[in-house]
Amino acid sequence: MAAELPFQLADRSLAQPDCVVDGRDITAKSGKRFDVIDPGTGKVWISCPDCNGDDVDTTVQSSHRAFQEYSKWTPRKRAQTISKWHQLIVDAREDLAKILVYETGKPLSEAYGEIDYATSFTWWFVGEAERAHGSSIVSAIPGRRAITIKQPIGVAAALVPWNFPIALTLRKVAAALAAGCTMVLKPSPETPLTAIAVARLALKAGFPVGSFNVLTTSLDNTPAVAEALCLHPLIKKVTFTGSTRVGKIITGLCARNLKKFTLELGGNCPFIIFDDANTVQALAQLMALKWRHAGQACISSNRLYVQRGIYDAFVKELIASTSQLKVGHGMAEGTTMGPVTTPRALDKAEEMAKDAISNGAKLVYGTGLRAESTGGYFMNPTILTDVTDDMLMSQDEIFAPLLGVSVFDTEDEVTTRANNTSMGLASYVFTKNVDRLWRMFEKLEAGMIGLNTGNSSCSEAPFGGIKESGCGKESGKDVAVEEFLVTKNGTLTVEDHW
Numbered sequence: 502m503a504a505e506l507p508f509q510l511a512d513r514s515l516a517q518p519d520c521v522v523d524g525r526d527i528t529a530k531s532g533k534r535f536d537v538i539d540p541g542t543g544k545v546w547i548s549c550p551d552c553n554g555d556d557v558d559t560t561v562q563s564s565h566r567a568f569q570e571y572s573k574w575t576p577r578k579r580a581q582t583i584s585k586w587h588q589l590i591v592d593a594r595e596d597l598a599k600i601l602v603y604e605t606g607k608p609l610s611e612a613y614g615e616i617d618y619a620t621s622f623t624w625w626f627v628g629e630a631e632r633a634h635g636s637s638i639v640s641a642i643p644g645r646r647a648i649t650i651k652q653p654i655g656v657a658a659a660l661v662p663w664n665f666p667i668a669l670t671l672r673k674v675a676a677a678l679a680a681g682c683t684m685v686l687k688p689s690p691e692t693p694l695t696a697i698a699v700a701r702l703a704l705k706a707g708f709p710v711g712s713f714n715v716l717t718t719s720l721d722n723t724p725a726v727a728e729a730l731c732l733h734p735l736i737k738k739v740t741f742t743g744s745t746r747v748g749k750i751i752t753g754l755c756a757r758n759l760k761k762f763t764l765e766l767g768g769n770c771p772f773i774i775f776d777d778a779n780t781v782q783a784l785a786q787l788m789a790l791k792w793r794h795a796g797q798a799c800i801s802s803n804r805l806y807v808q809r810g811i812y813d814a815f816v817k818e819l820i821a822s823t824s825q826l827k828v829g830h831g832m833a834e835g836t837t838m839g840p841v842t843t844p845r846a847l848d849k850a851e852e853m854a855k856d857a858i859s860n861g862a863k864l865v866y867g868t869g870l871r872a873e874s875t876g877g878y879f880m881n882p883t884i885l886t887d888v889t890d891d892m893l894m895s896q897d898e899i900f901a902p903l904l905g906v907s908v909f910d911t912e913d914e915v916t917t918r919a920n921n922t923s924m925g926l927a928s929y930v931f932t933k934n935v936d937r938l939w940r941m942f943e944k945l946e947a948g949m950i951g952l953n954t955g956n957s958s959c960s961e962a963p964f965g966g967i968k969e970s971g972c973g974k975e976s977g978k979d980v981a982v983e984e985f986l987v988t989k990n991g992t993l994t995v996e997d998h999w
């Protein structure tokens with residue numbers, strides 16, 4: 502008998518908490534399980550198999566067997582099956598959104614937003630599956646012809662974070678399946694349920710068993726499982742989203758066997774507003790970007806730079822808008838900001854706020870402290886002004902509802918300050934001066950630049966950072982599928998070619 506859930510689902514099987522491997526629900530070889538906690542209450546609501554390194558080989562072997570069959574499917578059959586899968590996920594939107602609230606803590610409205618964002622990837626990769634073509638090349642040598650073909654690289658491993666668990670699962674898996682690869686996915690220990698649910702729907706859609714296997718594991722066993730996947734000889738590609746610190750470890754593991762990898766790592770994203778900006782537009786975009794999932798997005802605004810002429814008025818408007826946010830459990834009516842997903846995020850945010858205040862920043866909204874009494878992992882939104890570039894919160898990714906504001910005077914000054922970070926994920930600039938907009942687009946060091954725009958993540962444009970924010974692209978035309986392909990060049994000589 503399945504355990505009682507704290508919420509109702511139309512299809513109870515979507516919250517089945519075991520791993521999906523080779524078309525079956527499996528538990529860890531050790532028999533151990535780990536708890537999944539609702540960040541809105543701090544209470545355990547379900548448990549999943551605590552796999553370790555010993556569970557990896559059978560799972561990879563299953564995906565390897567699947568690859569032998571699936572890689573031979575025509576691109577059209579792959580596209581049709583991704584399309585069926587997409588529709589099954591869309592049909593399960595209500596149930597998946599509820600599970601997402603209990604995994605991540607985010608408000609139900611944001612959970613729906615994430616499912617819609619997630620299914621934009623399955624939809625996009627239906628189209629991409631049939632568009633991965635080689636090319637023909639005119640040779641410089643008489644009689645020679647050259648052509649390239651693209652082939653799926655093999656079994657891929659995906660290591661997925663907890664902040665957008667279903668969106669990032671689908672962004673990775675749909676790209677791999679479009680390319681003709683199969684995948685073993687390890688979700689984050691905080692958010693394993695939606696990954697399991699969509700893997701079950703993939704079986705229903707008709708992918709060969711083993712095409713998309715999900716192996717769950719606790720925080721303690723995560724390094725061992727990740728290492729076993731990265732080092733397994735049948736894993737030909739690793740795709741990881743997470744911190745830069747762990748990205749460097751993954752890089753080292755993949756480097757041992759010269760394995761291909763894609764890394765979507767941390768950000769320290771500047772959000773710059775010039776005096777001549779449309780401040781209503783800038784504020785609306787900032788509100789949506791910064792407080793999305795309580796500040797827990799890698800592309801969130803980490804440093805807010807406002808030009809002196811509008812600084813005081815803008816900060817006033819920012820405080821007024823932020824005070825409208827309603828913090829609460831993701832399922833509670835009217836909640837617009839949920840808890841953070843892990844208590845670790847609260848520790849870090851409190852430390853950053855304390856550091857900033859003790860070095861001269863002014864607390865103008867919120868407390869910079871966790872809300873102690875609720876049981877969940879809550880911090881009310883907090884705004885600090887007079888934040889300087891040497892404070893901890895300017896130097897590291899915040900990942901919490903904490904926002905620091907700084908004043909600036911000139912374009913050169915703000916460009917230097919914005920780029921003065923090892924990260925290069927996203928940057929945002931607001932100005933109505935088109936020459937400046939263009940200059941900033943070229944000068945800001947980031948993989949994604951919002952031009953009078955906040956969150957610009959979408960399936961049709963390439964997502965990915967530069968510098969220590971990672972390498973490779975995860976969506977967009979050609980580039981995302983390319984990450985899962987190998988290109989072969991064939992050269993032939995034609996006799997009597999004249």
Ligand SMILES: O=CCCC(=O)O
Nearest residue numbers: 664665798799800958
């Ligand atoms: O946090 C990382 C991903 C967020 C996004 O895809 O917009």
